[in-house]
Amino acid sequence: MTDRFSAMKLTYGEECFKAIQESKVLVIGAGGIGCEVLKNLVLAGFINIDVVDLDIIDISNLNRQFLFRMNHVGQPKALVAKDAVLQYNPLANINAYHGDVKTQQFDLEYFKKFNLVLSALDNISARRHVNRLCLSAGLPLVESGTAGYLGQVTIIKKGETECYECHPLPVPKQFPVCTIRSNPSAPIHCIVWAKMLFGKLFGGQKNGGDDDTNGITDMDNNIISGSEENGDIVRDEQLLVEKEKGYKRWVFHKVFNTDIQILAKMADLWKEKQPPSPLSLDNILDQKEIDETSKEGDQLINQLKDQKLWSFKENVEVFLDCAEKLKDQSEKENGLVWDKDDEISLSFVCSASNIRSQIFNIPMKSRFDVKSMAGNIIPAIGTTNAIISGLVLTEAIKIIGGRFNECHSTYLMKEPSSRRLLIPTSLEEPNPKCFVCNRNFITCKLNTDKVTVGKFVNEILKKSLAVNEPILTVGNDLIYEGGDQDLDKEEIAQRKKIEEKIMGQYRLVNGSQVIIEDYNQDFKVTMNIVHTNEFDEDIKKKKEEENKDQNRAKQQDEKKKEEDEKWFEIIGSTTTPSNENKKECDATNTNENGMVDDDDDFEILETPVPESLVCKTSSTASTNTTTTTNTTSLKRKYDEEDSEISDAKKQKSDS
């Protein structure tokens, strides 16, 4: 035995091992799963490996991303991971790229160099991009994800299996807007509100594309109730007084006094509970520091600082301090984007949500808990990543060894479900209606007299349909070109002008057929544009109802509300956010960009465990993973005698 691979050769056979050594593999992501996958590949004898990751190493990665050390914090993951795995086989030929897989550097030609792609990504949008490139290059893709104790591995291959976008992808948890704005009843409602407040106050231009809400003008509004016409207007004169005392006092008074007075006047909301009472900053600051909530004895001396629940007064002090700092920072940097890992931004959201919680008699939360909830953190652990990456390698070897027919999806449970900790399921056929892998037509309904080309491109094509650099053609005319690479300054300026046009005035009228392409993704879909104002009708109806009993405050909110309204619908796409259960109020996302948080600190299980599999283990299903009702059927290619398989079938029919 002359090298470390004798066990591999014995177990998988010389022929398979030769195929392993000759293959070229692309690994996308060098994070939690990526580190383990790279290690496994090299230990299995893979030699030609490319790895792409845009992230740098953070201290909170060290609990699981075992290729990284404390002195690597701040360095690119891909490069450090490459150096680390070379110890297992110095002869391995690894190319590491610190970059974004969605850029042109990693185009179709680049993908075509490989035999196999292993995706170890942590966000939906990059997964969709890679999905399209692999379909287009005809490359088999091993897709994987983990969330806490749960994980899964599956295979995607054009024409043979369903693709990543064949079925609806999970949408982020949503809350009715009125709950967030007017009537919170749980800590999460106040946290979502506090993040929105952050965006309004400090977001600047970075706060959403064409959102032109100017936080500062709203800030001056001091109308509590009534209206000018009716002559019964009531104003909060104190707001102006506070404004003159400085920014932090002004903000505090506006959001915790003026706005609360407005809410308190809405009698309908407070039929069954105490109306909120506005806060007076001077009264709070005058209070002595003896506080009920936190100082419960000496034990707390040892407590971790983020675990500690701040007293109410501490929250107020933190809020004032952060508000001022963030304002300065926002002005310097021309707007801030909320980041859970930024100390001050997190403290601001934590204190703001706790103060609001206190006003509405909702329990306050520690900074630690607020970080989890506001940052949508799905904690990732090394053991789950190790299990999943071992299964990724298993499927990779089957594909490389010419045993594609033996591939299957595998789910990892938190605890055994009917004695099974791992559950294999057969691969599904492609969805013939898929707009991605079967290029089906889609229809987009929206108000073509109102929506601009820019909003259509950014919100619908880029965000909702994950088209990276859309190119639009109507008839024989190219009417819009997305990517920047091939355009000069003038052309980009020209495009800006087009973006400002209303769709209906720029060829995107009712009944038009537009072909949307992304050369990089080799993506092409034909979209029928249908004009409608039904979404506007919704708004009208709601307004009428609301005007019956609540008047003034709602009008103030009008503008804000419209932004959150559903304003388009896509038919035939597998990825439209579901608006089917129309609630009385409209919905808002937990995070502003309408996507699952793209945080790179953790891996998100995007394709959830089919419900039929988790029905017997309710505990596994109740993690904070975004779940959808993905009814992946469990039909098998396996031998009937296989106990695991037939049991799973039974479960399916039971459910």
Place this chain on the structure above:
Amino acid sequence: MDTAVAAASTKLTEKEAQIYDRGIRLWGVDAQTKLRQSKVLFIGINSLMSEIIKNVVLVGVDKVELVEDALATYDKLACNLFLSEDSIGKTVVSEAIQKINSLNPLVTVDSTDKEFETMTDDFVKGYDLVVLSHTNFSNAYIVNNLCKKNNIPFILTGTFGLHGFIFEDLNEFTYQKRDESKEGSLIETHKLSYKTISESLKGGVWNKRVDPHFLVLFLLAKFEEKHNRVPDVLQNIDTEELTSNLNEVIKQHTLKQSEIDKIFKITKDTLRTLNAEVPTTCSVLGGIAGIEVIRILSRNGTPINNWLFLDVEKGTGNVEIL
């Protein structure tokens, strides 16, 4: 999370809280604090064990102690995370200690010398858990019995090519589990009783269908008891004996032919790759054993009771009480 309550007895530092942040978010400060105070003894540092140790060291236990007297040779490299070509000629344990130190400097790592034949109670005392990598059953009986006597949880684990197993004897084991089905998620205390490995392998006729992997282990154990050595699968005569023993066992059960075929296939596979450690199986089983160690040390969540059998190609990991 009952963070306010859980944090009361913590000894975690702010830096540890940063590094172990994601673990704390998953299992809570209380569990992390228990991990922080735990000492684990690992006996036999093969490839599978290197995966388990990596997983356990990363989550922040207090101390790991290693037992392994071999020198690093080419056939020991396999997929051992602690060994590279540069390790050849050095002791496995010194290489492991160095790698573990660098993996997480907050964890203490040490080694201890011990022959199985002369092990006494002192050998296992003071540890919160003993993990033994499988080489032969006589060693497993010795360590398991010592652990039983001293009320220390015991894990035995091994891989054979594409197959692997975990056996646990946690004695009388009490643990906590959050009942997430109820509002307010109540923490409930549960209790489990375990058998030793020799009790489990005592044999006889099993009433229900038994995982074929268990039959293989049963055959190996019986062979060892009779011959006082592990079978040499390169020798036809040993394989023949094992096969005929398997036929004996099968005769006592009413099994369908397809099941019998499956049992023979797994037996053949296992014997062929008895000493082969591959990264697929080691990564998966190392992860499963890793989370078991975390559960046991933190007494948080239901541990395996008492066997887990892995078939990495099929993607099955089944738990059985035997």
